[in-house]
Amino acid sequence: MGVIFLLIGISLIVAGGFLAAFFWAVRSGQYDDEYTPSVRILWDDKKPENSTSIDNNSTTVNKP
Amino acid sequence: MPSNFDRHLQEIFAAMKESPVEISVSERKPTCVHCGEACDTTHIVHNDLDFCCEGCQWVYQILHDNNLQEYYKIQQSPGINQRVREATDYAFLDEPEIQQKIIDYASSHLIKVTFHLPAIHCASCIWLLEHLYKLVPGVSRSQVDFLRKKVTIHYDPTQVTLRRIAEMLEHIGYAPSLNMGQLEEKKLPVVPRKLYYQLGVAGFCFGNIMLLSFPEYLGIEGDQASRWFNYLNWGLGLPVLLFGAQDYLKSAWHGVKNGGLNMDVPITLGIIALFVRSTIDIFGNYGSGYMDSLAGLVFFLLIGKWFQQKTFHHLSFDRDYKSYFPIAISVWQEDRWTTIPLSKVEPGQRIQIKNNQLIPADGILLTPATQIDYSFVTGESDPVFKRAGDTLYAGGKQIGSPIEIQVTKAVGQSYLLQLWEDRAFTQKKETRDHRLADQIGTYFTVAILTIAGITFLYWSGKDLNMALVTVTSVLIIACPCALALAIPFTYGNVMRLLADKNMYLRSTRIIEEIQRLTHIVFDKTGTLTAVNDYHILFHGTPLSEAESVLVRSVAHASTHPLSHQLDLYLNKYQLGSTEDFREEPGQGVTARVAGQVVRIGSANWTGAPNPGSNGKQSVHISIDGTYRGNYLYESRYRASWRKTIKVLARDYQLSLLSGDGDRELRRIRSVFPAASTILFNQKPKDKLEYIRALQDAEQRVMMIGDGINDAGALQASEVGLVITEDINNFTPASDAIIHNGLFPYLPQLIQYTRLSRRVVFGAYFLALLYNVVGLSFAVQGMLSPLVAAVLMPISSVTMVLYGLSASTLLFRIMKLNELPQADWVQTKVDDLYQFST
Numbered sequence: 037m038g039v040i041f042l043l044i045g046i047s048l049i050v051a052g053g054f055l056a057a058f059f060w061a062v063r064s065g066q067y068d069d070e071y072t073p074s075v076r077i078l079w080d081d082k083k084p085e086n087s088t089s090i091d092n093n094s095t096t097v098n099k100p
Numbered sequence: 101m102p103s104n105f106d107r108h109l110q111e112i113f114a115a116m117k118e119s120p121v122e123i124s125v126s127e128r129k130p131t132c133v134h135c136g137e138a139c140d141t142t143h144i145v146h147n148d149l150d151f152c153c154e155g156c157q158w159v160y161q162i163l164h165d166n167n168l169q170e171y172y173k174i175q176q177s178p179g180i181n182q183r184v185r186e187a188t189d190y191a192f193l194d195e196p197e198i199q200q201k202i203i204d205y206a207s208s209h210l211i212k213v214t215f216h217l218p219a220i221h222c223a224s225c226i227w228l229l230e231h232l233y234k235l236v237p238g239v240s241r242s243q244v245d246f247l248r249k250k251v252t253i254h255y256d257p258t259q260v261t262l263r264r265i266a267e268m269l270e271h272i273g274y275a276p277s278l279n280m281g282q283l284e285e286k287k288l289p290v291v292p293r294k295l296y297y298q299l300g301v302a303g304f305c306f307g308n309i310m311l312l313s314f315p316e317y318l319g320i321e322g323d324q325a326s327r328w329f330n331y332l333n334w335g336l337g338l339p340v341l342l343f344g345a346q347d348y349l350k351s352a353w354h355g356v357k358n359g360g361l362n363m364d365v366p367i368t369l370g371i372i373a374l375f376v377r378s379t380i381d382i383f384g385n386y387g388s389g390y391m392d393s394l395a396g397l398v399f400f401l402l403i404g405k406w407f408q409q410k411t412f413h414h415l416s417f418d419r420d421y422k423s424y425f426p427i428a429i430s431v432w433q434e435d436r437w438t439t440i441p442l443s444k445v446e447p448g449q450r451i452q453i454k455n456n457q458l459i460p461a462d463g464i465l466l467t468p469a470t471q472i473d474y475s476f477v478t479g480e481s482d483p484v485f486k487r488a489g490d491t492l493y494a495g496g497k498q499i500g501s502p503i504e505i506q507v508t509k510a511v512g513q514s515y516l517l518q519l520w521e522d523r524a525f526t527q528k529k530e531t532r533d534h535r536l537a538d539q540i541g542t543y544f545t546v547a548i549l550t551i552a553g554i555t556f557l558y559w560s561g562k563d564l565n566m567a568l569v570t571v572t573s574v575l576i577i578a579c580p581c582a583l584a585l586a587i588p589f590t591y592g593n594v595m596r597l598l599a600d601k602n603m604y605l606r607s608t609r610i611i612e613e614i615q616r617l618t619h620i621v622f623d624k625t626g627t628l629t630a631v632n633d634y635h636i637l638f639h640g641t642p643l644s645e646a647e648s649v650l651v652r653s654v655a656h657a658s659t660h661p662l663s664h665q666l667d668l669y670l671n672k673y674q675l676g677s678t679e680d681f682r683e684e685p686g687q688g689v690t691a692r693v694a695g696q697v698v699r700i701g702s703a704n705w706t707g708a709p710n711p712g713s714n715g716k717q718s719v720h721i722s723i724d725g726t727y728r729g730n731y732l733y734e735s736r737y738r739a740s741w742r743k744t745i746k747v748l749a750r751d752y753q754l755s756l757l758s759g760d761g762d763r764e765l766r767r768i769r770s771v772f773p774a775a776s777t778i779l780f781n782q783k784p785k786d787k788l789e790y791i792r793a794l795q796d797a798e799q800r801v802m803m804i805g806d807g808i809n810d811a812g813a814l815q816a817s818e819v820g821l822v823i824t825e826d827i828n829n830f831t832p833a834s835d836a837i838i839h840n841g842l843f844p845y846l847p848q849l850i851q852y853t854r855l856s857r858r859v860v861f862g863a864y865f866l867a868l869l870y871n872v873v874g875l876s877f878a879v880q881g882m883l884s885p886l887v888a889a890v891l892m893p894i895s896s897v898t899m900v901l902y903g904l905s906a907s908t909l910l911f912r913i914m915k916l917n918e919l920p921q922a923d924w925v926q927t928k929v930d931d932l933y934q935f936s937t
Contacts, residue, residue, distance in 0.1 A: 048308065051307075052304075055300060055304045058300045059297060059300065062293050067296050069246070069247065072244055076226065078223075079174075
């Protein structure tokens with residue numbers, strides 16, 4: 037039965053680690069802005085060659 | 101990965117190949133790729149894309165050249181319309197003194213600065229601003245805070261200047277808003293960080309205590325181990341009591357000390373009873389204690405608080421005059437114009453005010469003549485004509501070409517600012533009266549103490565030990581956690597639902613204030629009438645089509661707001677090219693179009709036989725020296741304003757206070773009920789005094805206004821409601837902000853807010869039921885920790901679900917969900933997924 041105390045001790049230390057991580061996250065300002073990161077995460081950084089497709093089209097068909 | 105935008109382009113290309121002629125005009129009206137507005141007045145086709153103006157095309161070109169077209173893919177037409185391009189002189193940002201005030205952090209190779217950019221409105225904006233480093237060499241990093249509409253920029257001062265960054269931001273349509281008020285602004289997170297810490301601690305302890313209580317839930321008791329579990333529970337409960345519940349304990353103590361029993365008193369009684377009883381149980385080895393209930397209770401309370409505290413940070417409810425003043429101003433010093441911080445301006449100095457700038461200090465006009473728009477201060481919409489030597493009061497807005505002023509009083513001592521010295525601005529509203537919850541809290545505390553006393557008397561005759569057990573049980577179970585959760589969740593949800601429809605409340609306290617209103621006071625200009633929306637009528641010799649073209653061409657070239665309105669009014673006519681354009685400040689403009697000399701402006705300027713405009717705004721016209729007549733401007737009333745007033749008159753007493761002259765009296769009188777007061781020529785101070793007088797007569801007042809001339813009245817009234825065209829505009833300090841489109845629905849919105857009180861009463865009834873059940877256990881001494889641990893979360897969760905669903909249901913029953921959505925809206929998540937998948 038004694039081993040249960042060891043296990044509880046370890047589990048509390050681990051959980052305490054998460055609590056400390058949460059404190060760190062709050063302190064570093066991660067909870068100050070809860071909206072913008074949710075948008076930012078959806079962008080891919082595009083390679084330049086992908087994004088030139090429109091330009092090729094548009095320069096060839098120039099309207100008077 | 102074809103995005104919406106690609107598809108849109110492909111459609112256009114395909115359509116052009118099939119029928120190259122028809123596409124441009126007849127089939128569909130092209131909209132600007134950059135800003136999304138219809139290309140009606142001007143239509144530029146560049147790279148086969150439609151633009152509504154050169155400005156938009158120009159911004160597109162910059163982004164295109166810098167490989168930033170992604171901007172147009174994230175959101176369709178994300179840009180800010182560039183038809184009226186501003187060119188602010190940011191020279192003042194080169195002054196070290198001003199830089200120092202704006203910059204957050206500086207070292208030799210890194211400067212951090214935060215700008216407020218009111219134009220931020222969508223995901224594309226975030227994307228572009230966070231890729232600023234591609235546009236401005238020397239910027240190493242930029243981070244957007246969308247809700248506050250701010251961007252924090254890191255840059256290297258040896259490579260780029262602050263001024264250059266500000267100019268580039270303006271070029272691409274995101275002009276930073278720099279005003280005097282920001283210098284003193286503190287940076288506050290949306291939700292105070294302490295609440296997050298408390299939530300973290302309470303949640304951590306709650307979870308672990310539940311885990312350690314398992315042996316007890318499963319009925320494994322008496323073991324040596326379970327005793328140690330209880331000690332551990334006690335240890336985990338301690339931070340919950342001392343840190344998590346700190347604010348409740350303090351508030352209750354504060355309440356008791358001041359003789360007012362607020363809602364936190366019975367909560368604190370419950371918390372303390374839980375803790376004391378558990379301590380005795382655990383250390384006296386009588387039982388396992390109630391630490392799980394204690395931690396759960398505090399955790400739920402904190403969640404409620406978090407839900408309620410969410411506010412709308414892109415809006416500012418606490419603006420004072422400083423937000424309207426520029427950060428810096430041009431001063432004539434040592435034979436040249438230099439820019440200095442506004443706060444450094446001293447009497448005797450000569451300053452320059454540009455078009456649309458606010459006069460920041462009282463002074464004497466040096467320029468021969470000008471027109472000043474004082475609507476900001478007085479509410480009177482007609483510009484005032486001033487000559488050299490006249491005194492100009494701070495708060496007026498210069499219209500037309502730049503003027504020079506000799507300052508007579510320092511900025512802080514001007515006539516405008518006297519209003520802010522009134523006690524309405526120095527006294528905080530929050531402290532004025534008790535909330536509903538606190539009133540109920542008082543009865544509640546008395547009731548609990550009575551029941552506890554009776555229980556104690558009953559049991560003390562039989563068994564003193566049992567008496568103590570039952571008394572603590574009563575205090576524990578009666579702890580009004582359900583009551584305490586009902587208001588945050590119900591009213592918090594009401595606030596969110598209203599915000600979805602563009603009505604923003606400062607806090608849930610305002611909901612309670614709205615429920616108790618008896619009197620509504622309206623401002624006229626900008627509130628009952630729309631801003632910059634005129635009914636224009638021509639009086640005089642009718643103009644032919646060709647002549648209308650002449651008039652519009654000249655009006656189009658002028659920067660004066662009345663000319664701009666005229667230009668819009670005449671927009672069905674073509675634009676001709678103007679020559680010899682000249683603007684005479686305070687008089688009018690002249691130009692030659694198609695060989696004819698056109699003058700538009702004041703009666704004097706055009707040689708009108710008589711001014712004859714009855715005090716209404718007018719623009720006179722002469723063509724080739726012949727007076728032709730004048731355009732009369734009448735401000736338009738808001739859509740269905742009559743009905744709105746009539747509906748509100750059923751439940752409230754109404755008044756109208758206007759800064760204007762009484763020329764509209766008859767029209768207004770016919771709409772307002774006979775008993776209502778209608779006053780004209782009201783100065784800001786008069787409006788404030790009127791509200792005070794109503795309050796002295798036991799009225800609870802809502803002031804509906806729009807400008808800084810109502811600031812005193814808005815501040816003094818129980819509910820100051822500001823109505824605005826653009827939710828991101830500067831509005832004076834207030835309790836609530838609504839979009840002007842909502843004006844016709846105001847009665848329903850107020851009604852909804854009033855009815856939400858019944859939702860709360862329903863919650864109280866539920867809480868009462870729960871308490872009756874719980875108390876019947878408690879008074880018999882049968883409240884085991886297990887019963888408490890089950891009953892408490894159930895009641896809390898019921899309360900949360902009930903509060904949210906009942907307030908939403910009411911919103912739907914009243915069909916308010918059918919109102920149009922907020923138009924400034926943040927990016928919809930669906931739209932985002934379209935480009936990411």
